[in-house]
Amino acid sequence: MGEGGDDTGMVMMGGSVNMDDxxxxxxxxxxxxxxxxxxxxxxxxxxxxxxxxxxxxxxxxxxxxxxxxxxxxxxxxxxxxxxxxxxxxxxxxxxxxxxxxxxxxxxxxxxxSPGPIPDVLTTFTAKEGLESLCDTHCMAGCGACGSSGDWTTCTDPLMVLARMCFEMEMMPECGATGFTTMCEDEEVKATFPLVCEEPPAPVDDCA
Structure with missing residues (x-):
């Protein structure tokens, strides 16, 4: 089991095992x-x-x-x-x-073979993009992932951003975060259709 945690409740584990080769x-x-x-x-x-x-x-x-x-x-x-x-x-x-x-x-x-996703989106960049989007648009997911949200509410920033960029793909944050580039890769699109093709709508928490 874990070796403890921090004040966010995140569990700290012991690290990779079986590295003798x-x-x-x-x-x-x-x-x-x-x-x-x-x-x-x-x-x-x-x-x-x-x-x-x-x-x-x-x-x-x-x-x-x-x-x-x-x-x-x-x-x-x-x-x-x-x-x-x-x-x-x-x-x-x-x-x-x-x-x-x-x-x-x-x-x-x-x-x-195949390696990680080319140009994989990073977590904090996604959250920053969501905060920027929610500062200018009131969209589903903004209550959880906008500037007032933290990681206890924004539990899946990838899918919230994916839905926003599906609905308004020309928003500059979709390109600036790297989301658009990631999903332009045909293999990524084929592997993760919920991310790159038609993401489900999050709960409409926009107030």
Whole structure:
């Protein structure tokens, strides 16, 4: 279990386990091309990360892969861990990804095929974009994710932003946050149709 928490209630876990293989220290070695971290270990990393900060973009994506609303290229576990750890590289649970995949010189195929989502949206950028949008528009989700909302209310900023950009795709925040670029990738669009095609509407909390 966790090692405690902070005053936001986020659980702090112990970090990645099973990192004894030499590929964790020399991932550029040719012999590491076929090295595979196990699904169980990647899942443990994601569980730790998303228990600590469940509102992260990568955790929202993982949830869709788990519940069957997303499937395909970018639902593989190393890719999902990469989505989180590119966003929040210093978190407990990113140690294995950072060691194996974080450097440009890695030879580990598992890190690169397919790799994280290209231009993956980051969590705090998404929240900043939502605050900007809600300062000028009263839209569903603004009560939870606007300037007055915090991470206890804005529990899925990705899907709130996705819906706003679906309804008003020309809003500058959709481009400035990187959302538009992320969803222009055909493989991303095919894997995550709820994000990039027709996101469900959040509760209309605009007052």
């Amino acid at each position: 030499p590929c964790y220290t020399t991932p550029s070695a040719d012999s590491c091309f076929s090295f595979n971290r196990s699904d169980a270990d990647w899942t443990d990393d994601l569980t730790q990360l998303c228990s600590a900060m469940p509102f992260m973009i990568g955790c929202s994506l993982w949830g869709q892969c788990q519940n069957g609303t997303a499937s395909g290229t970018y639902c593989v576990l190393p890719s999902l861990v990469g989505d989180v750890c590119i966003d929040m590289p210093r978190m407990k649970g990113c140690e294995a990804y950072n060691a194996l995949c974080g450097g440009n010189a890695t030879a580990v195929e598992q890190c690169m």
